Amino acid sequence: MKKIVIAIDGHSSCGKSTTAKLVAKEMGYAYIDTGAMYRAVTLYFLQNYIDFTNQKRILQALENIHITFERNPKTSRNEAFLNGLNVEDEIRKMYISDKVSEVSVIPEVRHAMVHQQQKMGKRRGVVMDGRDIGTAVFPDAEVKIFMTADVITRAQRRQRELLEKEEMVPLDAIIENLKKRDLIDSTRKESPLIQAPDAALLDTSYITIDEQVDFVLRKVAEKI
Numbered sequence: 001m002k003k004i005v006i007a008i009d010g011h012s013s014c015g016k017s018t019t020a021k022l023v024a025k026e027m028g029y030a031y032i033d034t035g036a037m038y039r040a041v042t043l044y045f046l047q048n049y050i051d052f053t054n055q056k057r058i059l060q061a062l063e064n065i066h067i068t069f070e071r072n073p074k075t076s077r078n079e080a081f082l083n084g085l086n087v088e089d090e091i092r093k094m095y096i097s098d099k100v101s102e103v104s105v106i107p108e109v110r111h112a113m114v115h116q117q118q119k120m121g122k123r124r125g126v127v128m129d130g131r132d133i134g135t136a137v138f139p140d141a142e143v144k145i146f147m148t149a150d151v152i153t154r155a156q157r158r159q160r161e162l163l164e165k166e167e168m169v170p171l172d173a174i175i176e177n178l179k180k181r182d183l184i185d186s187t188r189k190e191s192p193l194i195q196a197p198d199a200a201l202l203d204t205s206y207i208t209i210d211e212q213v214d215f216v217l218r219k220v221a222e223k224i
């Protein structure tokens with residue numbers, strides 16, 4: 001069967017990664033969480049006191065950043081590694097969410113990440129989620145989905161995820177973070193978050209995960 005690229009873009013915390021993972025499992029495809037890559041870069045910048053405006057330091061830092069994904073056999077989850085160290089839990093914390101969009105606007109960071117993502121998906125057979133997959137990373141993706149949901153639903157989801165990791169964050173702070181990230185992500189100069197003209201819109205405010213997955217799989221069935 002023909003292998004394709006499935007691009008899932010959209011706003012923060014609207015269920016992209018949950019949907020993408022399940023679609024990947026169903027298709028036997030690789031799943032690539034591009035947000036994790038920007039989060040890992042942010043972690044590295046913070047740990048190494050990289051000034052977000054110092055282009056020379058940023059370029060040097062990017063040379064030293066190696067991001068990989070490995071399957072954890074215990075959880076069956078793909079986890080992010082930064083220079084060989086498992087950073088899956090650390091990069092989901094609120095202090096990373098607070099800074100990640102500032103790092104993601106840096107053109108040098110975007111070029112490096114997009115290049116890696118294109119290499120990861122060059123044999124196709126991937127589900128990639130992010131903000132610019134259908135517009136910049138794989139503009140030729142066979143299936144493009146643009147996901148959104150109302151901000152309260154998204155914040156509640158995010159709060160539950162953080163609680164599962166024993167981080168208690170008030171809903172207001174999460175709403176503020178989501179709104180701030182959406183604004184920075186959709187107004188940046190370099191590959192902003194926008195719905196590709198050929199992407200199907202999926203609003204997940206009032207539907208179940210199964211319905212989200214079905215929606216994507218139906219789009220896939222039209223293409224293969």
Ligand code: C5P
Binds near residue numbers: 035036130182
């Ligand atoms: O998907 P997640 O919420 O983990 O992404 C974190 C941040 O990474 C986003 O808010 C955005 O700033 C950035 N990002 C991006 N391009 C992508 C994926 C994520 O700019 N393809």
